Amino acid sequence: MDRQLYEPVHGAFREAVRQFLGKEVVPHHEQWLERGNIDKRMFRKAGEQGLLCVSAAEQFGGTGVADFRYNCVLNEEIQAAGVTSSGLCMTLHNDICFPYFQRLANDEQRERWMPGLVDGSLMSAIAMTEPSIGSDLASMSSSAKDDGDAYIVNGSKTFITNGINADLVIVAVKTDPTQRHKGMSLLVIEEGMEGFERGRNLDKIGLKSQDTAELFFSNVRVPKSNLLGQEGEGFLNLVKHLPQERLSIAVTAVAHCRWAFEETLRYVKERDAFGQPIGKFQNSQFVLATLKTEIEIGQVFIDRQIEALNEGSLTAEDAAMGKWWVTELQQRVMDRCLQLHGGYGYMTEYPISRAWADSRIQTIYGGTTEVMKMIIGKSLGL
Amino acid sequence: MKILVCIKQILDPDMPARDFKVNAETKEAERGGANLVTNIFCENALETALQIKEKTSGKVTALSYGTDDTEDSLRKALAMTVDEAALILREGDSNPDAEAVAKVLAAAITKLGEFDLILMGRESGDWGVGQTGGLLAEELGLPSLAFVDSIEANDGTLTMRRQTDSGTETATVTGPALALITNNEFNVPRIPKTRDVMMSYRKPLEKFSLADIGLSAEDVSGSSFYEVTDLSIPTKDVQCEFVEGDSIDEKIGVLASKIQPVVAANS
Ligand SMILES: Cc1cc2nc3c(=O)[nH]c(=O)nc-3n(C[C@H](O)[C@H](O)[C@H](O)COP(=O)(O)OP(=O)(O)OC[C@H]3O[C@@H](n4cnc5c(N)ncnc54)[C@H](O)[C@@H]3O)c2cc1C
Numbered sequence: 253m254d255r256q257l258y259e260p261v262h263g264a265f266r267e268a269v270r271q272f273l274g275k276e277v278v279p280h281h282e283q284w285l286e287r288g289n290i291d292k293r294m295f296r297k298a299g300e301q302g303l304l305c306v307s308a309a310e311q312f313g314g315t316g317v318a319d320f321r322y323n324c325v326l327n328e329e330i331q332a333a334g335v336t337s338s339g340l341c342m343t344l345h346n347d348i349c350f351p352y353f354q355r356l357a358n359d360e361q362r363e364r365w366m367p368g369l370v371d372g373s374l375m376s377a378i379a380m381t382e383p384s385i386g387s388d389l390a391s392m393s394s395s396a397k398d399d400g401d402a403y404i405v406n407g408s409k410t411f412i413t414n415g416i417n418a419d420l421v422i423v424a425v426k427t428d429p430t431q432r433h434k435g436m437s438l439l440v441i442e443e444g445m446e447g448f449e450r451g452r453n454l455d456k457i458g459l460k461s462q463d464t465a466e467l468f469f470s471n472v473r474v475p476k477s478n479l480l481g482q483e484g485e486g487f488l489n490l491v492k493h494l495p496q497e498r499l500s501i502a503v504t505a506v507a508h509c510r511w512a513f514e515e516t517l518r519y520v521k522e523r524d525a526f527g528q529p530i531g532k533f534q535n536s537q538f539v540l541a542t543l544k545t546e547i548e549i550g551q552v553f554i555d556r557q558i559e560a561l562n563e564g565s566l567t568a569e570d571a572a573m574g575k576w577w578v579t580e581l582q583q584r585v586m587d588r589c590l591q592l593h594g595g596y597g598y599m600t601e602y603p604i605s606r607a608w609a610d611s612r613i614q615t616i617y618g619g620t621t622e623v624m625k626m627i628i629g630k631s632l633g634l
Numbered sequence: 635m636k637i638l639v640c641i642k643q644i645l646d647p648d649m650p651a652r653d654f655k656v657n658a659e660t661k662e663a664e665r666g667g668a669n670l671v672t673n674i675f676c677e678n679a680l681e682t683a684l685q686i687k688e689k690t691s692g693k694v695t696a697l698s699y700g701t702d703d704t705e706d707s708l709r710k711a712l713a714m715t716v717d718e719a720a721l722i723l724r725e726g727d728s729n730p731d732a733e734a735v736a737k738v739l740a741a742a743i744t745k746l747g748e749f750d751l752i753l754m755g756r757e758s759g760d761w762g763v764g765q766t767g768g769l770l771a772e773e774l775g776l777p778s779l780a781f782v783d784s785i786e787a788n789d790g791t792l793t794m795r796r797q798t799d800s801g802t803e804t805a806t807v808t809g810p811a812l813a814l815i816t817n818n819e820f821n822v823p824r825i826p827k828t829r830d831v832m833m834s835y836r837k838p839l840e841k842f843s844l845a846d847i848g849l850s851a852e853d854v855s856g857s858s859f860y861e862v863t864d865l866s867i868p869t870k871d872v873q874c875e876f877v878e879g880d881s882i883d884e885k886i887g888v889l890a891s892k893i894q895p896v897v898a899a900n901s
Contacts, residue, residue: 261834
């Protein structure tokens with residue numbers, strides 16, 4: 253179906269994004285997968301190209317245009333180019349981390365960080381998860397003790413996307429360990445602060461060129477001027493921003509499904525078995541017809557959510573519904589598409605195998621499918 | 635300096651070969667699901683113009699003869715930081731010949747004002763006729779140079795370097811003049827920046843009918859100096875033959891005897 257979401261200007265932006273990815277990401281993607289990390293200069297170039305933090309104020313190098321559709325175009329094109337893993341650093345920075353700076357930073361912090369976030373000289377990450385807690389965020393224990401004009405931070409975080417490359421990390425800490433939700437605050441911890449160490453780049457089954465790391469904080473002195481938002485409002489702020497984070501993951505999911513579908517459609521037309529292309533078997537047709545239908549349904553749902561986000565009306569439960577449904581769809585799509593590739597689908601040289609592995613995390617991070625259903629359940633008064 | 639760049643929108647030459655189809659009836663390529671893009675040499679011309687503007691100051695105007703779809707190519711030119719754009723809406727023949735296009739462009743340029751330099755791509759990636767630039771120069775009574783890969787502008791003098799089979803030639807000219815641009819490593823078209831993409835939709839883009847520039851559909855059709863009698867996709871015939879022989883020398887000898895007639899036929 254024709255998508256109604258975008259205007260001609262987004263189409264022009266899409267072409268520029270496609271050209272950028274074709275020049276700066278696609279040719280290096282394989283090499284980055286091998287070495288387990290991107291070349292950070294690409295991120296800087298993305299900044300120079302104007303692909304980072306598009307909605308930032310003009311005085312900081314942005315456009316001042318608050319329209320999430322630009323973020324979505326970049327996200328969709330990353331999937332369409334088959335570079336999910338190398339592009340995630342940009343979507344995480346734009347869709348997930350930047351909104352915290354945009355909405356919570358005070359004037360002094362804006363002056364200090366915005367230009368770098370926009371031009372790509374500062375890459376961001378967000379650290380909530382700890383080795384002993386993930387879904388149950390309020391039980392986290394990284395602590396920030398008041399020490400005059402600074403906090404002394406101790407603890408560790410894990411599974412942090414951009415964990416190796418990030419220059420600024422938004423870290424969820426307990427400024428009041430006696431409280432659960434109300435004791436949480438957000439601190440920006442910077443590369444080079446004494447006592448802030450990164451662990452190894454974690455070995456994952458997918459997203460091979462995306463750095464994911466543990467972070468360790470040992471008596472890190474973080475000036476109070478790095479407190480993002482108000483003390484004690486960390487949880488509230490996380491909850492406020494999670495719908496956009498979840499929508500970003502959902503946008504990735506549908507775009508990734510579309511890419512996998514096209515790859516597979518091409519494959520089943522080219523590969524023969526029993527004297528005919530495998531796409532001619534009724535089973536292949538039924539599988540692809542089902543997937544195509546479900547992808548279209550997912551697209552319409554998510555397109556409406558993008559509009560709702562732009563209108564400021566996307567609720568936590570709507571975002572939860574979108575996130576769980578399309579990321580679970582993504583699992584089915586990848587699995588069925590890999591199946592249609594037969595043994596070749598299991599070989600890493602076939603992009604579908606990587607896509608299958610890359611997609612597996614999608615029902616887990618940003619809140620698991622189970623947690624999404626809990627949110628929806630709660631909204632039903634249950 | 636006031637520079638005008640003529641650009642043409644064509645079917646994406648990078649579309650997968652299996653999707654490329656021609657209509658034997660109309661003797662034209664079929665659009666199908668392919669994108670329309672700006673001809674690459676026209677983008678090299680745009681890049682050349684923008685670099686001159688950035689070094690010297692002035693204004694760059696983009697002009698095209700096309701359909702409403704061509705607005706996308708002109709918007710892209712604006713996003714590359716061209717200052718203004720004009721579109722002459724095509725009437726009549728959907729694949730007008732070079733002479734007709736030159737006539738339209740000449741009338742449009744006269745309407746748009748005076749320019750010190752007019753740039754075009756060396757040829758278009760669809761039909762590759764490569765005649766429009768020369769004919770336009772003739773219409774406008776301007777000196778022209780083809781296969782130009784770089785232009786330096788100094789105090790009203792333009793120094794143009796053109797590629798030839800045996801090397802390069804350099805010519806100087808005081809404008810106005812017309813140049814047909816070919817690609818080199820320095821005129822790779824820039825990728826429009828996000829802010830410029832947004833701005834491109836706020837910049838002026840004027841649309842004119844043929845009547846607006848003093849022409850009629852009859853003026854630009856029916857006078858074609860050539861006729862397309864047939865259009866088809868060449869079928870590729872690949873043959874593979876293993877060279878036999880007991881020793882390596884013998885194999886080389888057999889191979890050489892097979893290659894020689896081919897080389898002779900092509901030299
Ligand atoms: C590649 C990758 C990147 C990541 N990036 C980041 C990042 O940038 N920043 C960050 O902070 N975190 C990040 N994470 C962490 C991620 O958000 C967590 O892994 C996720 O929230 C789940 O937490 P957990 O792993 O502790 O699982 P657990 O919370 O231990 O959950 C285990 C299982 O129990 C289920 N479960 C838990 N509670 C309930 C319940 N009440 N009812 C029913 N089922 C339940 C879960 O759904 C899940 O199936 C990343 C993880 C990965 C793998």
